[in-house]
Amino acid sequence: MAGRYDQQTLLGYLECDLSIDARRRFEEQLRLDGPLRKLVNQMVQDRQQLRQTPQVQPPLDLLCEAQEQINQRLERQLLLSETPPGTGLHRHQGVYKRLWVCSGIAAIVIISVSAYFLVGLNPFASSITADDDSLLVSRRGQVELPVYPLPDDPMVGVVASRIDQEKSKPLASADSRGMQPAMGEVLGDMQLDGVEGTASIRMDSKVKKESQEDVVPEDPIGSPGIDAEYLAAISSLVTRSFLELVEIESHATSVLAMHANPPETVAWQLVLTGASTKKCLATLREFANHSKQARLSVVEQFSVEASGASCRVVDDEDEPPIPEVSVATDSLTVVTEKPRPGGSQVAGYQLSAGNHESRGYVLHVRGDQIQFMLEFLNAHGDQSASLRPIGHVPQSDSVQLFLSPANQSKRPVDGMSQPWYEKLPAGNQVDIVFDWSFLADWQPSRDPVWGLFDMEVEAALHVIINELPVEKNRVNVDVMVIQESGVEGKREHQELVVE
């Protein structure tokens, strides 16, 4: 049929680039020609719907692998002595660099030899040196250099600790806008611009283990009734959120293990691993510098009881945030500040146990910034961070999925860095609690949801089954929705078998 018409005009109309007159003429033609009108309307609709195609977040490991390829390429160039592109400048830079290095080494040798002779000739050298230590400290702004014992296994984790240059005026008390440069200064001193006596990095093998204790759930929660309309309104939203989380977590080869003790928190723990701590801190510094809703503050020295949990509340963004206590000093605690009906904002709780005494860092991020932060980290190629919700807020919309693999095998899954399931109790049941408040664009849908809900949950479970240590791919699933009042909903049982 379209052959009967002028293609240019048809396409121009569809693409909205006809002149006003031409458009008017064509619309007149449409008015008189029913079949043409129908075709054009359908094509316009097709075009609009194609343009509504949602953008999909790429897997987190994509860029990481690309980065590896870049590194391999450059290393290969180096090994083969290939001249990299932009050759002349690069080669000259290399020559200058080598000259600088040689000059530096020569200078160090000369200074060392001079110092050796001076010390050897001066009978008061030892006492003067001791005094100089304190003098040096005062010149650096009352910097104290901590001394940490070396760990047994230095490869497990890195503990980064920063010595605040003004202990009497903690950065955490600065206002949120003023926090940005301060935060940059902190991390700049600490991690990025070299150590130079202002920071210390400690290797610690215990922290990770203690952190993992947090993900062991306690008792599952009961399930009173739930309002059907409410359920209909939120379940679609919930499952979307869940799927999204699954996607994020599964690609990060992390796990969906949440804290269920007690379910009164909305904290997210950003876990950094080992040597990547430095890189991730640098990335976060950049993130915080660009995000007006994020600020990074230094936590003062603290002490936590072995069985204790700590919490901090931020009432208002302009108020100084109370430092978050983090026992796991190699982790950043990312606290969502969840908007509430009354307008106040509540920060989360950091639940942890341990007996360390140290400093930590807290990145305060608004709830709706969490997703952005993840994307930011991803975009900067930092795959070292995994984000874990460690609880949820009472009086909020949450869902708990209870997964219990039928097979009790605890064989580690390839690529899983956190064998969280080894910490599961005998019932091998883990509560997955999540909160979608950080997904600002998602609105509750009024779709009739139970069918869709079940299906999407199954689909989601299928994704995460890959992360579960099951051999027969048989998973018992209980799904439960928690009401706004904190009342838990109907608990539906399903058994899922997947090849």
Add this chain to the structure above:
Amino acid sequence: MVMEPSTEQHLIEAVKTGDRGALGRLLSEYQYRIYNVVLRMVRHRDDASDVTQDVMLKIVEHIDDFQGRSHIMTWMIRIAMNLAISHLRQGRVRAALSLDGAGPDQGSSGGDAGLYRSLASHIPDHRELRPDLGVEQKESIVLLHRALAKIDIDFKAVLVLRDIDQMDYQQVAEVLDVPVGTVKSRLFRARLALRQQMNRLT
């Protein structure tokens, strides 16, 4: 996400002097868009990841060849589109895991395979679509993408670039390496082909 031209130029210059950080940043800026173009061509997320990986490798390998005659984004999308088309033409589609059930596995039924298909068929569409869309709209969009999968690859490419990636004619022409007139002609035929497929499916 569009980078400032000056920043982009600076990054490209840095890349050409062997700055691996700059190359990483360049890729990180554009991987989202590249991945989405590839995904809409090959449809399956795993395939899209594989192809995007190949795209990035190509970019890394050939960044020195980029002359700056076109926009870097266009150049990257061109690589992405070429690889996606090549992927489709070689038939390396994950037929068994076709996300909309439109693949060769459609005929089988029952058992775990059926369940798997049933699960998989719900992963991309409902999750990705905006929650405020009605059920009919969602179904219509799902159908549209099923139809898109069935039309000629060249038609599909032009629709993906023009409608989904929302490029202008000139950019589409650069990516597909054809004149603008050809783009317009192909676009019109692509829209007709898509509509015909839709009519068959409904």
